Every structure is written in structure tokens, then in C-alpha cells.
Amino acid sequence: MRLGIFxxxxxxxxxxxxxxxxxxxxxxxxxxxxxxTTVKENGKSSSLLDRNANFYVLEEDLAMRxxxxxDVDSRVKVVNYGDVVDLIFNDYEKLVxx
Numbered sequence: 001m002r003l004g005i006f007x008x009x010x011x012x013x014x015x016x017x018x019x020x021x022x023x024x025x026x027x028x029x030x031x032x033x034x035x036x037t038t039v040k041e042n043g044k045s046s047s048l049l050d051r052n053a054n055f056y057v058l059e060e061d062l063a064m065r066x067x068x069x070x071d072v073d074s075r076v077k078v079v080n081y082g083d084v085v086d087l088i089f090n091d092y093e094k095l096v097x098x
Contacts, residue, residue, distance in 0.1 A: 002026075004092030007033035007048065013098050014047060025053035026092055028084060029076070034061045037076045049075055054091075058084060 003022035007013065008031040027048060029037050036046035037057045049055060055076040062068060062078070069078040079087070088095065 001094055002092045004028060004087060004095045006030055006095065006097045007036060008097065009033055010035045010039075016098055017048060017051075020096065022094075024092075025051065026087065027051075027053050027055050028079075028087065029055070029057040030061050034058065034065060034067065037073050038062075038067055038071045045073055049073055056083070056087065 001022045002024040003020060004026045005017070005020065005028065007027055007029045010032045034057050036048050037055070039046070055073075056079045057072055057076050059069065059078050059080050062072070072078055
């Protein structure tokens with residue numbers, strides 16, 4: 001199964017994410033979830049970025065928070081709404097919103 005996970009919150013997701021498994025995982029960071037791709041706590045990136053998965057962050061949500069692609073961890077691809085639609089229809093057969 002190819003599973004796309006929308007991450008819309010910044011805190012308290014690790015336990016839930018740890019229970020999800022798939023042959024292909026994709027994290028799509030939206031709303032306040034974009035902070036996982038930019039904020040470092042105690043010099044460390046978000047633990048979500050340590051997983052074996054593809055990572056995407058919605059450019060429009062970054063901009064709404066005063067951030068740009070330059071602020072994003074290099075493991076994360078910055079995408080727009082059209083790209084997210086393509087991911088939904090072409091890359092992931094099941095989706096979860098956290």
C-alpha cells in the first residue's frame with residue numbers, strides 16, 4: 001500500500017505515526033504542520049523527518065507563516081496545490097489526515 005499522510009499539527013503525532021506502515025510513505029505538511037520542516041528544537045530537526053519516507057510541504061502554508069523554501073529542511077520538497085493534487089491521484093492510494 002502507498003500511504004500519504006497529511007500532517008496539519010505540530011505537536012503530539014509521534015505515537016500515531018509510529019503505528020502507520022506502508023510499502024511507500026509520503027508526508028505532506030500543511031497548515032501548522034509546516035513547522036516540522038523548518039523549526040529545530042535543541043538543534044534537532046523534527047523526528048518525523050528521520051523516517052524512510054518522501055516529504056512535501058505546501059508552499060502556500062509556508063508563505064502564510066512568513067516562511068519560504070529557503071527555511072525548509074533539505075529532505076523536504078516544496079510543493080503547490082497542483083502538486084498535492086498530483087500526489088493524491090498518482091502517488092498514494094490511501095490518505096490519512098493528522
